[in-house]
Amino acid sequence: MTTKNEPERGLSLMLNRAEVMSDFCKRIIEKKDKFSTNHPRSSFFANTLTQAIIRAGGISWFIHNTGSPVISMYENKLHHAFPKWRHLSQINRCYYLQKALNQKCTQTDTVPIAMTIRLSHEFAKTIIGNSGAGYLLERLTLKLKRSLNRSPDIWLILEATTNELDTKNKGWPKRTVSWSKGLLHVHGAIALYENEKAIFKKIVRDLNDSSNSKFLNNELRLKVIENSGWVDYCHKNSFLNDCFLAGIQRFSRSNSLHSLARKLYENDRSLFKAVLRSKSGAN
Structure with a gap:
């Protein structure tokens, strides 16, 4: 990865796709016979099934819709869903972080x-x-605590993918995602009082310390979260973002938020297992 300064947009990342894919394939080959016994082989399926249940409506939906196509299709494999917290995928953890928030x-x-x-x-x-x-x-936490005299709950994720620019249309973005050029930016969620938005904007402005007017016009966007679609949006293009930001920590969250999210998940997991046992006993 190489970087380039674009004052109007920020830090541009240039990726050599051939080298990235070659390195990725090499790592897969090297690891194929070194599967960790600490990581169950069913983890991918377990997380996919868990995500499907969460997106459909969570545990309450599962309890009242055991005859749905999703449940019927995987009836004999439902025990894989809701794995232990340490085996939970990032996006599934994030659903619970948002639930906790x-x-x-x-x-x-x-x-x-x-x-x-x-x-x-x-x-x-x-x-x-x-x-x-x-x-x-x-x-962010340090400056928020100094300005608000409290530490708001927050989770955030770094992203680099961006849409291709259309050189024939005044540089407006195309719909296609670029596989060779990225732009480092942040998505996430925070708990604020209405009158704290202006303070948060000032904190972000101070951290960026930019004088470019076009950059400042697009520096920060804040919007009330109404559903889980925001979590899905924040995790789009995960593989490509991992390529751009290899070796860099992409995700972080408040400790108190993490504790509550894990507690909520463990409660749902226990209830899910209890429903399965009850259903198995009834049969």
Whole structure:
């Protein structure tokens, strides 16, 4: 990966696709006979099935829809769903992090806000140089605590993929995702009171420290989260983002949010297993 400064957009990443795919295939071949016994072979299927149940409506949906096509199709393999927390995929964990954030917002009268942050060239390089998302969360949390006298719950993920630019149409983005060029930016969610949005915007502006007017116009987007679609959006193009940001921590979250998310998941997992046992006993 090489980088390039684009003052109007931030830190541009250039990826050599041939080298990335060659390295990826080499790693797969090297690992094919070194499967870790600590990682169940059914993990991918377990997480896929778990994600399908979560997106359909979660445990409450499962309890009342045991005759649905999804359930009927995998009736003999349902025991694989809802694996132990340590084997849960990033996107499934994030569903529960968002569930935990929503619950905390309800309890504190804060609002769950979706955030998209563009990163200036210098700040982006600093984040990469300090291993990624953990450093960014640390900087945001420190400044939020100083400004608000509290530490809002937050989760965030680094993304690099961007759409191809159409040189024939004033450089407007095309629908296709670029496999050779990326732009480092951030997605995530945070719990804020309405009057704290302006303070958060100022914190992001101070961290970016950019004077480019076009960059500043697109520096930050905040929007109230209404459904789980935001989690899906934040995890789009995961494989390609991992290629662009290989070796860099892409995800981070508040410790208190992580604790509650895990507790909510363990409760759902226990209930899911109980429903399966009950269904098996009835048969």
